[in-house]
């Protein structure tokens with residue numbers, strides 16, 4: 382029996398495969414980490430989750446923050462940093478100082494000179510909730526200054542970003558007590574089989590491969606329309 386598959390069906394299947402390949406590729410090239418925040422022994426039951434993604438080595442990280450348990454009667458800013466240690470045995474105090482591998486002074490996230498861990502402040506609202514996203518170009522999940530296995534600490538007070546004139550403004554931002562903390566753990570690494578830190582693929586090469594697949598898909602769709 383002579384059975385032929387309609388040409389349009391074949392073209393559509395190939396198109397679908399190309400689109401799926403592009404999708405899978407973009408998903409698996411992202412490095413992901415997370416941090417489950419627990420309260421210090423202090424007054425407020427701070428808890429929540431922080432997810433961090435980095436699409437490429439050397440690229441910006443996006444930090445998704447959802448925390449609850451802050452004082453509902455005084456909404457405001459709370460210092461938010463990566464600290465140097467992964468040890469939380471003395472609650473948040475064992476996390477050490479700000480992650481500062483370059484041994485420079487404390488600063489604001491946008492300052493040229495700052496600790497790697499200086500992420501500024503997060504805002505807790507009238508419900509005692511922090512729900513925000515930070516994008517940062519210094520913190521990384523990959524390479525020499527990776528923050529994997531470092532702590533994140535959220536403070537009781539506002540980080541003055543080094544400008545407050547207090548004795549600890551240039552080291553801690555005078556951000557006050559530690560309300561909650563967690564250790565950043567790696568969830569998934571970019572799919573590349575070569576070590577990302579030694580041979581990083583540029584953002585441009587990711588873009589090119591994605592665009593190529595999309596171009597092939599569009600050509601195939603155009604062919605289908607021509608045939609029918």
Ligand SMILES: [Cu+2]
Pocket residue numbers: 460461462463464479534535536556
């Ligand atoms: Cu801190």
Ligand SMILES: [Zn+2]
Pocket residue numbers: 462479486487488496498499552553554
């Ligand atoms: Zn700092």
